[in-house]
Amino acid sequence: MSCSLLLQIIGSIGAVSAGLDLGKEGPLVHIGACIASLLGQGGSGNYCLKWRWLRYFNNDRDRRDLITCGASSGVCAAFRAPVGGVLFSLEEVASWWRSALLWRIFFSTAVVVVVLRGFIEYCDSGKCGLFGKGGLILFDVSSVSVTYHASDLLPVALIGIIGGVLGSLYNHLLHKILRKGRMAKLLLSLGVSLFTSICLYLLPFLAPCTPCDPTLDAACPTVGRSGNFKQFNCPNGYYNDLASLLHATNDDAVRNIFSTGTPTEFRPISLLIFFALYCILGLFTFGIAVPSGLFLPIILMGSAYGRLLGLVMGSYTYIDQGLYAVLGAAALMSGSMRMTVSICVIFLELTNNLLLLPMMMFVLLIAKTVGDAFNPSIYEIILELKGLPFLEANPEPWMRNLTVGELAAAKPGVVSLQSIEKVARVVEVLKSTKHNGFPVVDQGVPSPIGMPEGATELHGLVLRSHLIAVLRKKWFLQERRTGEWEVREKFTSVDLAQKKGPKIEERVLTEDEMDMFIDLHPLTNTTPYTVLETMSVAKAMVLFRQVALRHLLIIPKYQGAGVSSIPSFLHELNLLGALLLSPCSPQTAEGLEKFKSL
Amino acid sequence: MSCSLLLQIIGSIGAVSAGLDLGKEGPLVHIGACIASLLGQGGSGNYCLKWRWLRYFNNDRDRRDLITCGASSGVCAAFRAPVGGVLFSLEEVASWWRSALLWRIFFSTAVVVVVLRGFIEYCDSGKCGLFGKGGLILFDVSSVSVTYHASDLLPVALIGIIGGVLGSLYNHLLHKILRKGRMAKLLLSLGVSLFTSICLYLLPFLAPCTPCDPTLDAACPTVGRSGNFKQFNCPNGYYNDLASLLHATNDDAVRNIFSTGTPTEFRPISLLIFFALYCILGLFTFGIAVPSGLFLPIILMGSAYGRLLGLVMGSYTYIDQGLYAVLGAAALMSGSMRMTVSICVIFLELTNNLLLLPMMMFVLLIAKTVGDAFNPSIYEIILELKGLPFLEANPEPWMRNLTVGELAAAKPGVVSLQSIEKVARVVEVLKSTKHNGFPVVDQGVPSPIGMPEGATELHGLVLRSHLIAVLRKKWFLQERRTGEWEVREKFTSVDLAQKKGPKIEERVLTEDEMDMFIDLHPLTNTTPYTVLETMSVAKAMVLFRQVALRHLLIIPKYQGAGVSSIPSFLHELNLLGALLLSPCSPQTAEGLEKFKSL
Structure with a gap:
């Protein structure tokens, strides 16, 4: 880690x-x-x-x-x-x-x-270079006063619809590219870096020089590293608009596209080149073995698309092109990631323009709805590609028609232990299975705490890690009796929480020790969550996710003498979700146990 | 409704x-x-x-x-x-x-x-009177540029601490007043209205006239209905600062206190009178039988307290008094209601000043922490006073040491039905109990679907409303046999969802009909959520709330022949929460079933 x-x-x-x-x-x-x-x-x-x-x-x-x-x-x-x-x-x-x-x-x-x-x-x-530029608000567009009318709902809806389509298209293409599997990673990284550098440097030569607008306050051409009007290859009093976008940090590029009150700053063809280039780069850069985030590439693409659409709309709307760029970026984000509230608030905090809120919400909802019609969100696609064990929020339709009993029967192999178990059996079970939990069941054994003759008792659930801790500390009993209190005194939660150590195969136990017993009573979680075998898988999954379970016991519906009632065991599903965000590094799955497919 | x-x-x-x-x-x-x-x-x-x-x-x-x-x-x-x-x-x-x-x-x-x-x-x-004033942002303070330094953390922390104390004090006093029970409601309403009017009109006479500051842009004295500088009883060129606060709508009063760049506008004594008056009014107005909200009174109080604190701080801080008022309002809200994220975002959207965010978060967290040390949030207090059935988010400590089995045993009375039940018994059960759900259990009866001899079968859970629907439609069988498919064809979800109708007492059934049978199979929820009797109440409550249950079945731990295994029944807890917000009207509890205390 x-x-x-x-x-x-x-x-x-x-x-x-x-x-x-x-x-x-x-x-x-x-x-x-x-x-x-x-x-x-x-x-x-x-x-x-x-x-x-x-x-x-x-x-x-x-x-x-x-x-x-x-x-x-x-x-x-x-x-x-x-x-x-x-x-x-x-x-x-x-x-x-x-x-x-x-x-x-x-x-x-x-x-x-x-x-x-x-x-x-x-x-x-300016002591720390570019850090702190923009203050707490990265892409401030609060200076523009937003005035819009009912007639603006139509272009705004258009931004949302096209944004949703483009977003799901991006998801689709990224899926195709990521599925191609492992290429020569270092070579690809080198290639992408080289290609990026060449494009960023050479493409601006395609753009003609634009004369500066003398009515603007901003310095033109730009003085210093960041600014809207890069001179590049142009004479004084002129600027190269494509260079303004490409010869800047990603943050500055977004800031330039979002700039308001400058309707003629970027020519459509420059924006189109920028958009196309960043579509290609966005798809390939994500595939290489470099720590990367998805937000900024999509914001870059989306803002170019939005501003382009604003230029095409031209005189039809009252909305500034800079705001079109903001809305376009939001639309593409929502079309690809399918979030609403969080993107809305993030954009609010990025741009500091609260008056944009109604339009922003409108665009986000449309783009999400359109995108959902085509494919799942980009996060779900990446999780699925990586095979990471993330339990989905909503059950699949087939789960409604299958009971957990049928599911467990289709994949048997649950191993249960007795509450006082032989050391040899525990070692054998730990070696032969990879389960992380074992139900503790006593059958037909009259227990000391008043259990009726011949009944089956579900004592609870014991975790693999706790069994290993016991073997490590060699808390064994000479005979089959409960030694609950003695053992509990020796325990500390720290002992049990320790997870690392030599593997079970490497642990050496003598013959004598193998014949001894372990009292599982103090180690067992005596109140595990349970479902009846007739419960549908969908409902069990809701329980699993809502209560954040790792193990779920299935118990029989018939509670009669004639039925063998060994609890079945819903295969372990793993809920550790928060690590799965940045899908670039192979270490992501570290600490996550392997998902056993349903 | x-x-x-x-x-x-x-x-x-x-x-x-x-x-x-x-x-x-x-x-x-x-x-x-x-x-x-x-x-x-x-x-x-x-x-x-x-x-x-x-x-x-x-x-x-x-x-x-x-x-x-x-x-x-x-x-x-x-x-x-x-x-x-x-x-x-x-x-x-x-x-x-x-x-x-x-x-x-x-x-x-x-x-x-x-x-x-x-x-x-x-x-x-201006076609609609005061509606629409302030546009989408009610209390805009975005004009002031927020500059603050590390040294400002101390006064900001002070706002939070005092806000937390005041908030919990407000909760305490409101609890005392609301607990006094029902007074002559109409009389009290009249009294509060009269008192409010008198205070609002007469108190400004206490305040001396203040000369207008000629350097300000705003009209002084105020022209029209809303504005910062009410003339009231003063000569031209002077204004009455207390009148500016009291002779305005509540919204305008908040706007005036939040006004930035006017450090000398309100004198401390005026603010103190305003604060004291609104503390008294806030406490008593909430007790009368009028639909009312808690937010605005607390904002009024808090903003006065904040601005007062800002005046006391004087030259110690760089922060504008208007922002002090905003932070004070937030602190009092958080101290009383104990919310953080939502108050933060609401204030952000009310004031449109994103740069205030770090301080706002700081204040909210401090006030919440301080308030939590004294008493629960105002919503919890009101819910408890009204006796409304709202399941708390966190289990009480005693719940950890009690099993659901013990809880159910302490309050017996669960009535279970057989899967094919006599009409007379159903009618009697419905009349004699007020339960909203009944477990369906077959014991010792060999069922047609392959149940072993002598076993107990938990078939599921049937709702009172569904039983009533059956009685209303008279879907009876002549003999004790399963008629599952016939009945299911007759069912529509609309039939079952209909909840209103004559009460069970008023339904007339003939003697013959009373001797007939009801097949509960098609009506039963065959996969209810269950817990073992050894589960702690705390864990069962987490399940109840997380999965949004209304009924929970308790099943025995021993699954042997010698144990009678009639499922006990966790007393119904009701989770319908959203109606409980405005605690003023007696209709609030309509539609909510009565809470049976644990």
Whole structure:
């Protein structure tokens, strides 16, 4: 994990400074999630960075919450959009939600934004290069007063519809390209870098020089690194509009396209070249082995498309071309990612123009609806391609017609243990299966706590990691009796939470030890969630996701003597979702257990 | 429901125009929820307003979703804050959440804001009185450029801390006053109205006249109805600052206190009088039988407190007094209502100043934390006082140490039916209990579908309303046999969804009919959610809330022959939450079933 963290930081710095068509939000989200995950594990064991007080977070729930906070902070840092970050986590990242989480995430993004504000204040005088440019608002379009009328609903709807189509087309093409599998990764990276550099440098020669508009306040041609009117190959008093877009950082390019009050600044053909180039780059850059984010490439594409549409509309509308660019970017985002509320808030925080809100919401909803008609969101496509175990929010239709009993019968293999089990059997079960949990069932054995003769008792669920902990510590009993209290005294939650250590195969136990017994009572979760075997898979899945389960026991419907009632075991589904955001690095799946297909 | 709707509309108009210290957001939320609930019932049966296509919404889930959408639209309409409305529902209203709901709510608020924008455009020329003033942003403070430094964190923290204390004090006092029970309602309403009018008119005489500042752009004294500088009893060139606050609509008063760049406009003593008056009014007005909202009174109080604090701070800070007022209002809101993200976004949309965001988040979090140390949020207090059945998000500590089995045993009385039951028994059960659901259990009866001899079968859960529907339609069988398919053909979901009709006591059945049988198979929900009797109440409650259940079956842990295994029945908890927002009207609880205490 810590290795992945370093890779992300270095890779992201390299890729962004190489001028590749990718955003830093993906790596930032990943970095945030990595740091949170490290904290959740109580620091990194490899580098002696363990803090004792962090061990309280070393459980599934807190780790998941921390990772969600980290991901939010990443979005917040990338876009300086604290509320947008919270909502992004809520809408796209978290597979499970509880009210306390909301204000915890809010807290972490608040800290990020206060720190960010402090650094911006400090760097105000240009001490830190381009950092802090734009202040807290990256792409400010608040200067333009938005006036629009009912007649503007039509062009705005058009932006949404075309944005939805383009977004789903992008998803489709990206799916095709990513499916091509692993090419020579280093070569491809080199190729894309080279191609990007060549295009960015050479293409502006295609554009003719445009005379500066003397009525504008802005310096023309641009003085310094960032600005709207790059001189490039043009004489004084002229600027090259394509160079203004291509010879700038990605952030500056977006800022230039969003610029308002300059209807004649960019010629349609320049915007078209820019749009086409960034479509190609956006598709291929994402395929290479570089930490990258999806937001910025789509914003670049979308803003060019929006401004182009604004130019085509010409005198039909009252809306500024800069706002068309903003709406176009939002439409393409929504058409590809299918989020609504979070994109809306992120754009609000990016552009600081609240009056745009009604149109923005309208565009986002149309683009999402149109896009949903064609294919799933880009995140779902990437998750599916990577084969990562993310439980979908909505059950598939076939799940309604299948009971969990039938599902479990179709894939048998649940291994159950007795509440006082032989060491040899535990070792054998651990070696022969890869299950992460085992139901503990006593059948026909009169138990000491008043169980009726001949009955079957479901005692609960025991986790693989806890069994391994017992084997490591050799808490064995000489005879088959319950030693609950003795063992419980020896236990600490820290012992059980420790997950790393030698594998079960490498553990050496003597013959004598193999004949001893383990009392599983103190280790068992005695109140696991259960469903009846007649429950439909769809309903069980809702339960699984809503309560954030990892294991679910299936119990028989008939509670009679004639029925053997060994609980079946719904195959493990894994809900750890927050790590899956930045789909670039092979480390993403680390810590996630393998998904056993239904 | 439709009656409540009319009452809310008329009452709200009357109360707001009487100048009472209350907001229109509560009634608007209630109106939104009422309309949604009417749609969910397929229109109002009383007034022939039934639409056939609306019957598809006539189920629990869609009705709940619709009500959430309606409540969001209400907040959106009150504050012109679409995203804030969505988040308010998410954070405070909805007890259950699913991802599809998010963008549906977003859609409904988008429609509201587009319609609102249309009306504001239409009313621009002053055709509609005060409506549309302020455009889409009610309390615009975007004109001031926010510059602040690290040293400002301290006063901002102070705003938060005092705001949290004041907020929880307000909760405490409101609790005391509301608990006093029912006074002569009409008399109290009259008294509060009279007191409000007298104070608003007479108090400004206490304030001396202030000379106008000639450097300001604004007209002074104010011309027309709204404005910062009311002349009242003063000579020309002078204004009465207390009159500017009191002789205005509530909206205008907030706007005046939020006004930036006017540090000497209000004298501290005027603000103190205003603050004290609105504390008293805020507490008593909420107790009278008038549709009212909590937001605006708290904003009024908080803004006065904030501006006062800003005046006290004086030269210590760089922050404008108007922004102090905004932060003070936010702090008091958060201290009383304990929301964070939604208040943050609502204030952002109210004031249109994104640069305020870091400070706003900081203040909100501090005020919430401080307030939480003293008492629960005002909504929880009101819900508890009204005795409304709202399942809390977090289980109480004692629930961890109690199993659902013990809970059910402490309050027996679950009545179960057989899958083919005598009519007489069904009638008797319906008459003698008020349960809304009955487990269907067959014991020892060999069933036709291959059930083993002597076993107990949990068939499922049947709802009271469905039993009544069967009795109404007289779908009886002559003998004890399963007639599943015949009956199922006769069923439509509309028949079952019809809930109103004569009560069970008034239904006349002949002796012959009483001896017949009902086949419950087609009526039973065969896959209810179940828990084992050893499950802790806390865990069962999480399940109940997360999956939005209304009934939960408890099944025995021992699945042996010697154990009688009649499922116990967790007492019905009711999750219909969205109606509970505006706690003023006795109709609120309509449609909600009575809560049976645990």
